[in-house]
Amino acid sequence: MSKKKSSRRPNLSAEVLERARAEVRGEISKTIPTTENGAASAVKAKQSFAPSGLSSRRVAKPEELKAEYAYVLRDLRNLGIIAGSLFGLIIVAALIISQTGF
Numbered sequence: 451m452s453k454k455k456s457s458r459r460p461n462l463s464a465e466v467l468e469r470a471r472a473e474v475r476g477e478i479s480k481t482i483p484t485t486e487n488g489a490a491s492a493v494k495a496k497q498s499f500a501p502s503g504l505s506s507r508r509v510a511k512p513e514e515l516k517a518e519y520a521y522v523l524r525d526l527r528n529l530g531i532i533a534g535s536l537f538g539l540i541i542v543a544a545l546i547i548s549q550t551g552f
Contacts, residue, residue, distance in 0.1 A: 472478050516523075
């Protein structure tokens, strides 16, 4: 029997968690390697990210969704047709079997 986990905390170091939190807040800075006069050096570049809140997300309109996922509707329609025909086939087979006395 396996031992249950006693904690739901992630197994990450404090440094990694703080870096992830800074990325979410938009305060991340990355080190980009560049070359100057044949020698490699590191330059810090500040990246600006839009806040990842719900207000910054664009909600798709129903017309856009219909256009983008039209193939899903076709597949669902075809699946419904196949399922209905197989269900009808099962009913016909049951009637035939009951008539013949199998």
